[in-house]
Amino acid sequence: MNKEHILEHLRAAKSAHIKWVQKAKFLINGMDVKEDAIPVDSTECKFGQWFYAEGQVLNALSNNPIECMIKIEKLHFNLHDVYMNIFNIYFNKPKGGFFSRIFGQKTHIKDDEIDKAKEYYINLESISNELIEELNRLERRLMAVSEEKIKKLM
Template sequence: MQKNEVLEQLRAAKAAHINWVQRAKLLISGFQVDESSIPVNSTQCQFGKWFYSDAQKLNAMQNNPMECMSSIEQLHFDLHDIYLNIYKIYYETESKGFFEKIFGKKKKITDEAKTLAKEYFNNMEEVSKKLVAEINRMERRIVAISEKEFEAL
């Protein structure tokens, strides 16, 4: 694995994370967002897929201690835990009747639920900022490693 490839993957994962948060923002802003475009499971989003595959190779880096990866993982879990609350407000429904299944009745969201979803999103944004800061810290550590050292990993 080459350093520039790792940096590209890291930056793509960060961009995917930012897009995931933006889709959640669109959802609470009243836009129709496909449920599958904002996965609840932390291993199913693009960032999670990268983190639990290619990113694990970064644990071998000398200047990237485990606490950096652990911090990113915990923040990522926290983010998805918060989003689960938003998901329940917008997507989780009681069992549908026959006609609702056929005609796809949209879930009605109360004003109180919308306010609560916005509060959850504000928390989500704060966690997201911390996660992006940790990703940026990891990126700086990778950039600091010489090509020769990196190839030896």
């Protein structure tokens, strides 16, 4: 694994995170989003899968304070905690009867619930922006490390 490979995967994880947030926005804006399209668990989304596997290598970078990775993890947890509130509004409703399940009738979301989901989304977006800032800092730190130091980590 070389520096370019690590950078590529970091950027792909950041991109996956951005898409995850966009799907939450689509959901709130009334688009049809499948329940499993936006993982609730922070270890099941593509960003979380990267972070808890390959991303942990970045803890060993000499110019990357451990606080950076701790902050990224905390922001990521917070993001999923906020999304859980949105998920509960849209997906944790009692399902309709037999015919509504067969014919795909959607669960009705009340206006006040939509308003609450939008409030949650504003918070989610704020946390996401902070997470992206931290990932950008991490990327800059990685770019400053020599290829030789990267090879020693592997």
